[in-house]
Amino acid sequence: MGQTISCAGCGCDKDAPSSNKKNALVEIEDEGAIRGPGRIGRSESMTYNLKQQNLNIHARFRGRHGVFVADAIFDEEEQPDPSQNEQLQKTEEEIQFIEETLMDGSNFVFDFMTPEQRTELINCMECICVRKDGIIIRQGDEGDYFYVIKEGAIDVYVSEEQQNQDYNTPQDLSLGQSDVDGNDPSSSAKRGVFALNRSDMNKESFGAESCVGSPQCQENHNGTKHRKTMISLDHDLSAIKRSSISVNQDDTAPSSLSGSSSLDANEKLVCELGPGDSFGELALLYNCPRMATCVAKKSCSMWRVDLCAFRRIMSGVHSKQSSSTNEFDALEALKKVTILSDVLDEPALARVAxxxxxxxxxxxxxxxxxxxxGDTMHIISSGEVLIHNIGLGDSQFKDIKAGPGDFFGERSLLSDKAGETRSADITATSDTVVTLVMSKEQFETKLGSLKDIMRLALLQKKLxxxxxFATSGLEPFQFDMLTKSAKEVEFEAGHVIAIAGKPTMPALYLILSGTVQISDEQKGTVNVLGKEDHFGTRILHVSQIxxxxxxxxxxxxxxxxxVMEPTKCAILTREAIEQVIGSISRLGKPSAPIAxxxxxxxxxxxxxKHRILGIGSxxxxxxxxxxxxxxxxxxALKVMRKRDILQHKMTKHVIREKNIMISVDHPFIINLVATFQDASSLYMLENFIPGGELFTVIHKPESDGIPNEAARFYCACVTESLAHLHKRNICFRDLKPENILIDRDGYCILIDLGFAKLVLNKTHTMCGTPEYLSPELILHKGHNKEVDHWALGILLYEMIVGQSPFASPGLAEVKMFRKIVNAKxxxxxxxxxxxxxxxxAKDVIARLLTxxxxxRLGSLAGGDDDIKNHPYFENIFKNNDLVRKKIKAPWLPQIKNALDASNFETYRNDDHQYLGKKLTTSEQSLFQEF
Structure with missing residues (x-):
């Protein structure tokens, strides 16, 4: 399989042997085994086994080519039984030995675990024994265990092909040795290709922290930039031999491994590992193929843990023996804090949690x-406290015991002063009490003033x-935007807002306090309106006509x-309303169903049909x-075979992508026009975007990177499209230049919603593209729309600099991940x-890559508006000029005619019928919702 290119409007991958593309980490099975329907690569039979097709993703991150499959450990809608993480007894010496290995600095994955998480991980590790010459892992096999050597010795072998690709050191092979980031002083200083020596590394040159490593680019034989790949997918991966390891376990003895020690002729010994060494930490992040073959030099014993246990721990799903202090408990407790739950929706409460x-x-x-x-709110997570000496003066109350889930100090978040005077003593009565705390300052940073939130919530309820408005089918985020657009104005008694027969501003008035008198001379009526009444809707409709x-x-x-007395009104002008909902004529008319x-x-x-734009699995x-x-x-018509969708368990994911595409309507997001299906296939008809990928604009044969103003324009377009998704609580999760097309007007169109998902709190799937993954995604801590803000920072950096900030040719993936989680x-x-x-530009990138x-910028009180309001984007979002396409694009594609597809590669137009096994009636029923 060659490298990949996304087709116009379809997001598919086309073979492109000379392109420099990114790997899309195909998400865990419960999230979809490929980057969405139509994710493609060339095949004679066109019926790949996806898992085998993508075994070598570990080697291909620099080129960002192809995709890989990571298996699901659980369906996110069905949290696993906590007892699945079996606690295995160990001596104090064994625990100390394992912990010292985990914390020796060579395995970055464990540096970011809490002590409680490390303890649980150690408790989950099982001891196994391996006979001499037994193969523990084989290069190319899918990895799912991390190992710590207890006794014995292990030889590490790497194929010549692997060695030829500069992966011939233990640290590059992710074998748990200490790694040192190096720099290639020979890198060119040409635009888009730069390397920094350590003397160049200073605070001024970097983001929030000093630099580690130096991104570099490399030219291939024809002068175009590319990122080296390690293993070609063209060979028959089905021929890779699995090691014949068997696991036998009883109640008294550790597991035993035995395997054939036969090695391929081209595998060479590169190092030896002994007690205290470890290997396989990348297997805890995703199902990556092994980078080396490990053989027991003599009988040895090891501790191991699988990725399922690791992910449960990192995602906050702990066993019953663990202290429960994670965000899921906090979220449930916050729902009981009425001053918060009455005005905050679940996503906002989750941000607090x-x-x-x-x-x-x-x-x-x-x-x-x-x-x-005090200015802090406390939620008791574990232990008990006594609330005593309650009240002031004669108002005294009995002592109260409080425990997990109870809270106090919440009214301090409302205080206009430095805080709230505490009205009682609160003392810990358990050996240890843990409370989850948030200060007023922290709350306002995340969500804004609680008083303002409560005021807007009341206004929204009135609206x-x-x-x-109630019958217009408006979405929650639209009501939220309308509420925030309302301007509060105070009027003195005697002020005349409107005079019969005279022109007046078309607007809706909501009375917050005071009274107004409305006289209709034609009808001879006089009405007095007060608090919570409104007027102006008739004027709005007349204005539209x-x-x-x-x-x-x-x-x-x-x-x-x-105005009869001092009065305060919230005013929504017609202009403000139309900026949110479109034409004012929409008011009072229910929206059409999504379908x-x-x-x-x-x-x-x-x-x-005219020509094929891409061919896929x-x-x-x-x-x-x-x-x-x-x-x-x-x-662009995307054709997907039902049999293959069923084989890869992608049915619900294809339907989810379709539903999300229908639910969004934005000029900078690809539009789904129609869907069809027949006995063998599904069809998605989308707009054809003829200008090609943003990737080809950034990376040209002669140079990489684009001028600052062009990057600013494209980044602003993407920010608009992401903001539209985020308002609907949709995470995109695979932002990169390959998923952005240029339309005929030179504007960016976001494509390929195969990873997009509605997320109210957090989701725990590792998906996306390695270079664009955020720290929390790599560490399986759960993620939300913040991952899109991180990826936006990577995108802006790549546009300006010509390369992404954390990857470079020759840099092992484990090193890249280390740099990402350190955010340097x-x-x-x-x-x-x-x-x-x-x-x-440096400032906005650094804030996005927090x-x-x-x-992170975009994740605070102002949400995506904080990004739009950053000085870097000064005036570009003014008056919605960008969305209205009133700003001149930096580049216009040359389009000869409506059918010009010259920006996409040429394929043989094979339109053969599918001759595979017919679907049963029950199988066909699975596609009923498409």
Missing amino acids: NALIPIKFKCGEKLCIKGEV MTISS VNNDDPTAEVSTPLTIE AKLNRNIQMDDLK FGSVWLVEHKEEKSTYIY FPFPDQRRHGIDVTDK KNPSE
Whole structure:
């Protein structure tokens, strides 16, 4: 299989032997075994075994070619039984031995575990014995265990092919040895190709922290940039021999491994491992193929743990023996805090839960002292406390015992001052008490002022009771945006808001306090409205009829509106309303069902196929046109074989992608036009985007990287599309230049929603592209839309610099992951490297590439608006000019005609019928919702 290119509007991968593409980490099986339907690669039979097809992802991250499959450990909607992580008894000496190995600095995975997580991991490790000459792991086999050598010795062998690809050292092979990041001083200073010596590494040149390593690029024989790959997929992976390891376990003896020690002729000894060494940590992150073969030099014993146990621990799913202080418990407790749960939805509560800090108290220690001022809210996670000396003066109350799930100090989040005066003493009565704490300052950083949130929540409830808004089928985020768009204005008594027969501003007024008098001279009526009443809806509709194209134009009204006493109103102008919902004519009209957004008038027989844009494991993608409307309606038709979808357990994921595509409507996100199916295949008809990938704009044969203004424009387009998804609680999860196409106007279109998922709290699937993975994704800590903000920072860096910040040719994947989780990266120097990264660009990139997801730009109180409001994007989002395409694009693709597909590779147009086994009735029923 060659390298991959995404087709216009379809997100498929095409073979491109000369392209420099990224690996898409194919997500865990419960999330989808490929990057979405239509993820493609060339095949004679077109029926690959996906798992074998992608065994070599571990070697291919630098080229970002192809995809790989990582097996699911559990379905995210069905949390596993905590007892699955079996606790195995060990002596104190054994525990200390394993912990010292884990914490020796060579395995970055364990550096980011809490002591409790490490303890549970150690408790889950089993001891196994291996006879002399037994093969423990074989190069190319899928890895699922991490090993710590207890006794004996192990020889490590690597094939000549692997050695020829610069993976001939233990650290490069991820065998648990200490690794030292090096630099290649011979790298060119040409734009997009730079290397930094350690003397270049300073705070000014980097993000929030100093640099580790130096990204580099490499030229191939024809002068184009590419990232080296290790193993070609063209060979027959089914011929790779599995080691014949058997595991025998009883109640008294450790497991025993025995395997054939036969080695391939081209495998060479590269090192020896002994007691205290470890190997296989990447197997705890995903099902990567082994980089080497390990053979017992003599009988030895080892401790091992599998990726399932590791992921359960890192995702917060602990065993019953563990202390329960994770965010899931906190979320449930927060739902009981009425001043929060009444005004915050579940995603917002989850953000609070994820930012809570655990604090321990000893028995007898006071958590709060009566009379002192406190600004923190506490949720008791474990242990018990006594609330005593309650009340002031004659208002005294009985002592109260409180335990896990109880809370106190929540009103301090509402205080206008430094905090709230505590009205009681609170003392720990258990040996250890753990509370999850958040200060007022932390809360306001994450979500904003609680008082403002409560005020907006009340305003939103009022807005939702107004008939013309309540019956419009508006989404929750639209009500939220309307509420935030309302301006509060105070009027003095006697102020006249409108005079009958005179022009007035079309707007909705919600009365927050005071009274107004509305006189209708034509009807001879006088009404007095007060708090929680509203007026102005009739004027809004008249405005739309009279001045359809000008939302700011005043309109004559038959009403006289006068303020009777000091009054405060929240005002929503027609212009503000239309910026959220589109035309004001939508008010009072229910939106069409989601499925109705598809064009039911187009049938498969109406389409004429012109050429294949890509071929894949599930089928192909065709450039098609409507037979009756030639050269007017041009589409990309994705064809997916049902049998292959069933084989790879992708049915629900294909349906999920389709439903998400239907639910979104944005000019910068690919549009799904129609869906079809027949007895053998599914079809998705999408807009054809003719300008090619953003990747080819960034990476040209003669150079890498684009000017700052162009990067700013493209990044702004992507920010708009991501913000649209995030408002609907949808995570995209595979942002990279290959998933962004350029339309005929030069604007970016986000494609391939195969990994997109509705996420209210957190999801725990490792998916995406290695170079674009965030720290929390790598460490299986659970993730949300923050991973998209991280990827946006990587994208902006790659556009300006010409390469991603954490990867470089020759750098082992484990080293790249270490650099990612440490969030250390370099910026080039303009004088030395010829690449100009402005201070504003550096700042926004550094804020997006913040290690802690809760502190990342886009994840704070302002959400995606914080990104838009960053000085780097000054004026580009003003007046919605970007979405309205009023800003000149930096580059326009040359399009000869409507059917011009010259930006995509040429394929033989084989339109053969599928001749495989027919689906049964029960199998066909699985596609009923498509």
